[in-house]
Amino acid sequence: xxxxxxxxxxxxxxxxxxxxxxxxxxxxxxxxxxxxxxxxxxxxxxxxxxxxxxxxxxxxxxxxxxxxxxxxxxxxxxxxxxxxxxxxxxxxxxxxxxxxxxxxxxxxxxxxxxxxxxxxxxxxxxxxxxxxxxxxxxxxxxxxxxxxxxxxxxxxxxxxxxxxxxxxxxxxxxxxxxxxxxxxxxxxxxxxxxxxxxxxxxxxxxxxxxxxxxxxxxxxxxxxxxxxxxxxxxxxxxxxxxxxxxxxxxxxxxxxxxxxxxxxxxxxxxxxxxxxxxxxxxxxxxxxxxxxxxxxxxxxxxxxxxxxxxxxxxxxxxxxxxxxxxxxxxxxxxxxxxxxxxxx
Ligand code: MRU
Numbered sequence: 275x276x277x278x279x280x281x282x283x284x285x286x287x288x289x290x291x292x293x294x295x296x297x298x299x300x301x302x303x304x305x306x307x308x309x310x311x312x313x314x315x316x317x318x319x320x321x322x323x324x325x326x327x328x329x330x331x332x333x334x335x336x337x338x339x340x341x342x343x344x345x346x347x348x349x350x351x352x353x354x355x356x357x358x359x360x361x362x363x364x365x366x367x368x369x370x371x372x373x374x375x376x377x378x379x380x381x382x383x384x385x386x387x388x389x390x391x392x393x394x395x396x397x398x399x400x401x402x403x404x405x406x407x408x409x410x411x412x413x414x415x416x417x418x419x420x421x422x423x424x425x426x427x428x429x430x431x432x433x434x435x436x437x438x439x440x441x442x443x444x445x446x447x448x449x450x451x452x453x454x455x456x457x458x459x460x461x462x463x464x465x466x467x468x469x470x471x472x473x474x475x476x477x478x479x480x481x482x483x484x485x486x487x488x489x490x491x492x493x494x495x496x497x498x499x500x501x502x503x504x505x506x507x508x509x510x511x512x513x514x515x516x517x518x519x520x521x522x523x524x525x526x527x528x529x530x531x532x533x534x535x536x537x538x539x540x541x542x543x544x545x546x547x548x549x550x551x552x553x554x555x556x557x558x559x560x561x562x563x564x565x566x567x568x569x570x571x572x573x574x575x576x577x578x579x580x581x582x583x584x585x586x587x588x589x590x591x592x593x594x595x596x597x598x599x600x601x602x603x604x605x606x607x608x609x610x611x612x613x614x615x616x617x618x
Pocket of ligand 1: 328432433436445446471510524
């Protein structure tokens with residue numbers, strides 16, 4: 275078994291004064307970081323998907339709050355915390371579905387409400403802690419998930435739930451990384467239309483880690499399953515309701531339905547920060563709708579008879595999920611066993 279190497283490309287780098295964000299819109303052709311020094315910039319980076327993936331946007335937002343505190347807390351002319359709370363509202367409005375964003379902002383708000391003596395140092399320290407804890411959670415998830423899929427002949431993943439989408443290492447890709455170190459040698463990735471996270475990010479990220487992956491068109495998934503090449507689908511999550519219903523990248527639900535037909539199992543790998551205990555089931559999860567132009571070819575811009583419906587997440591009912599893997603442990607068959615063992 276070889277040790278995992280530190281991925282050379284990281285989605286987020288904290289310098290102490292600024293947040294460097296890898297612009298994921300440009301991958302894989304161009305590796306370019308943008309330097310953010312205020313919360314407004316970080317909110318814009320999340321909204322425009324320079325940084326994406328549920329845990330990564332939560333971490334970015336936490337750093338955004340730290341930057342806001344640094345910017346405003348020496349402003350004696352007003353109550354500086356009003357400005358910080360306004361920035362928190364802007365960060366919260368950047369994307370609606372991934373609960374990690376709101377989880378991280380709630381932690382930062384609770385810290386501010388406790389009125390720390392040195393708010394700059396305290397908020398920076400908490401943002402760094404959220405980042406480091408996520409990396410540790412990813413490694414634990416990777417090992418626990420690999421225990422379950424051990425011996426799988428092939429695995430299919432969807433979207434990008436890798437180092438690029440997290441603090442580092444990844445959730446679904448953390449499981450795949452760990453499983454590959456133990457002998458898994460067939461990894462498939464769906465291209466993930468329309469934003470192509472699978473084609474542009476996942477196969478590229480795995481290649482940086484010397485893991486060979488085979489890209490498929492999303493529409494080839496049924497045929498791949500029919501061929502018998504995969505026995506597990508491993509995905510991340512943007513929000514898991516208290517009953518285990520799971521919101522993830524659009525197309526995950528389709529894969530879950532196909533998996534049932536073909537006797538393939540579905541694993542959801544996510545940190546506890548992705549579980550929304552306030553939602554009884556997936557019916558309450560807000561599904562982000564993005565602009566039609568992410569889907570429509572430019573040539574249709576002036577065509578009033580052509581439109582696009584572009585929901586970017588869907589909800590997979592818990593009955594279709596074989597395992598939910600978190601850093602606190604695993605729930606097999608969550609529709610039967612419930613999620614209680616993951617609660618504190
Ligand atoms: O729109 P994106 O790219 O932010 O969507 C990302 C996903 O759906 C991921 O699968 C999810 O956030 C888990 S990332 C560990």
